[in-house]
Amino acid sequence: MKRLKYGFLGAALALGPLMGPTAIADDHAKKTKDLTSITGDTFQCIRDMTAVRGFYVDNLLGDLDATLEVANSETGGVYPAGSLIQLVPGEAMIKREKGFDEGTKDWEFFELIATKDGTKINKRGTTDIVNRFDGNCLECHVEAEPQWDLVCEQDRGCDPIPLTPTMTRAIQKTDPRCAPTALTDEEKEGLQMLMEMMGG
Numbered sequence: 001m002k003r004l005k006y007g008f009l010g011a012a013l014a015l016g017p018l019m020g021p022t023a024i025a026d027d028h029a030k031k032t033k034d035l036t037s038i039t040g041d042t043f044q045c046i047r048d049m050t051a052v053r054g055f056y057v058d059n060l061l062g063d064l065d066a067t068l069e070v071a072n073s074e075t076g077g078v079y080p081a082g083s084l085i086q087l088v089p090g091e092a093m094i095k096r097e098k099g100f101d102e103g104t105k106d107w108e109f110f111e112l113i114a115t116k117d118g119t120k121i122n123k124r125g126t127t128d129i130v131n132r133f134d135g136n137c138l139e140c141h142v143e144a145e146p147q148w149d150l151v152c153e154q155d156r157g158c159d160p161i162p163l164t165p166t167m168t169r170a171i172q173k174t175d176p177r178c179a180p181t182a183l184t185d186e187e188k189e190g191l192q193m194l195m196e197m198m199g200g
């Protein structure tokens, strides 16, 4: 019962990405050499990516070290092409090739639908993508101080999202594409609060 409920929540909030068997997804991500061929299959179980503080990163062109260097830098920097960042399964940003879109510093925004069967791209684009709560991705993310390259975290100048770090962790843990994993009592409470917030 609980698993069902949580799975539904993840899908409903689309707060995460999706994929088929994890091994294949992973492989695919590493082998993509061409950022013009991003599909639902590009996205996989969020927890198979590399954790950086509260979010997860990968690099679709195989240069994870370069992505991690910026993500872990105390002074910021410009993420290399191929960088994939996710906080929740239903949203992602990917650093495209140089010159892709000046207005978004070459980031492409994705709204994803993650289910146990994989990931579907619901919306993708640059300046006009809004999330499920009608918030424009760029309008919030552009408020990040310039050295952070549109990455918000909690203290970099963006308007906050209504999710506590505990709720975010619970959403990451209930990504329907990942193998099930136990939630702490605190995380279960976080999900419950989130469902109440969502009117459910």
Ligand code: HEC
Pocket (backbone or CB within 6 Å): 054, 055, 085, 086, 087, 091, 092, 093, 109, 110, 111, 129, 130, 131, 132, 134, 135, 136, 137, 138, 140, 141, 150, 151, 152, 153, 154, 158, 159, 160, 161, 163, 164, 165, 168
């Ligand atoms: C209301 C403002 C707002 C909107 C709208 C918004 N975000 Fe965010 N986003 C944030 C904040 C704030 C964080 C950091 C939250 C945290 O770390 O707890 C964040 C985190 C993220 C992250 C993790 C990296 C980071 O910046 O910390 C990604 C990826 C992301 N959002 C993508 C998107 C996409 C894609 C959309 C649109 C479909 C979107 N966001 C819409 C404010 C927003």
